[in-house]
Amino acid sequence: MNPSRVHALIVGIERYDAGPGWNLPGPARDAIAFHRLLREAGVPEEQLRLHLDPLPSPVPEVAHRSADHATLRRVLVRELPREQGDVLWVWWGGHGVLDRAGHLRLLCSDASTADKLGIDLDTALDRYAGDAVPAFGEQLWIVDACATFEEDLAFREQLPPDALPVGRRNHAHRQTLLQAAGRGRAAANDPERGTGLFSEILLGLLADRAAVLPAPPDPEGLFPAVRARIATLREAGRTLQYPEIRLRSPERTEIVAPTGPGTGGRPASPLQRAVDALLAYPLMLDLSERQAVVASLDTRVAGTLARHNKARTDVVGILNGIARRRPQALWELFDAVVSLDDAPDRKGELEAALTEFAASTRRPDERK
Secondary structure, eight states: OOGGGEEEEEEEEOOOTTOGGGOOSSHHHHHHHHHHHHHHTTOOGGGEEEEEEOOSSSOOOOOOBOOOHHHHHHIIIIIGGGOOOSEEEEEEESOEEEOTTSOEEEEOTTOOSSOOOEEEHHHHHHHTTBTTSOSOSEEEEEEEOOOEEGGGGTOSSOOOOOOOOOOOBOSOOEEEEEESSOTTOOOOEETTTTEEHHHHHHHHHHHHTTTTTTSOOOHHHHHHHHHHHHHHHHHTTSOOOOOEEEEEOSSOEEEEOOOSTTSOSOOOOHHHHHHHHHHTSGGGGSHHHHHHHHHTSOHHHHTTOOOOSSHHHHHHHHHHHHHHHOTTHHHHHHHHHHHHOOOHHHHHHHHHHHHHHHHHHSOGGGOO
16 A cells, blocks of 8 residues: 555544533544554655644644634545545544434534534545545544434534535445444543543554554454454443444445344354454454464364455354364364463453354254
8 A cells, every 4th residue: 555645534632612521531642643653654744634622631742733613624525525545544533422313423622512513424424435525445434432312411402404515426435434332322431541442442453453554454354353342341341332333335335233232233143253253363364364373273174264365254264164174173273363362351252252153053963
């Protein structure tokens, strides 16, 4: 990926005109960390639009522009669509609310209790998926904001309409949204450490993949790792959020909904759970490292597995191939993975997921 063909809009808002009650320590620091990742990957400074409204301390000093509504709307409607490039990253951290029409409003720094100015994320995505934005065929939007229902916040006045203009729809863009919290959920922030929990996870995963930046990583390979780590935080009582991924491309349009108690989603199948547990390991997202894992299996199994360059497709083939030919080799797979990365949270989930998957593949007369 040529870094000169990459652009980014990076937003981190910690302070709002509504006053101290809206202060949110963390988004500016997270935005600066993301900005640093792309700069280290070679993206020119002038192609990284950094918009912050930080709290006074301890955010590092860095040149940035305002994060008020007029400025951000101008960037999205006028400035970015004129640029030439192949890849667009959008990183946004701050307050959000799901309006009564089901659109996520990302509040800007000049939002007040009387005038809740914000960007309509859904119409922004629509704008960037059509001919209003000719460039940026590959887009990854990362949003760490609440999606709390507007009516649950007891606003005195409803959010004002503020849709972005949308052009003619086409099939020229591949667009992915990674969202910290699904419909009606809050996104957790750690004010003591000054970071959003979702942002911290994404920054760590992207740092693990620094060698492939500034190209966006495979979102379907990245998302299971995000979901697994958020699940660990839920179990520890640190958050109630369920992250969500939306995929829009010429081949498909899909919202991959969260699953689990109270989400309304269908529980993950044993295969899906095992795939997600394996893809929670950064090493399983790298083709050469997956090959090293497969090479450690019994040669009677390893040599018969159907392989694929795409991480998720490859892992599905590996699991199904092992289950058909020699189910005991699932534990050789387990040993190979944890010998390279023995993180306790991932190890426990992988063991449970493989146990469930192995049980699901037994013939009825073999099950207890």
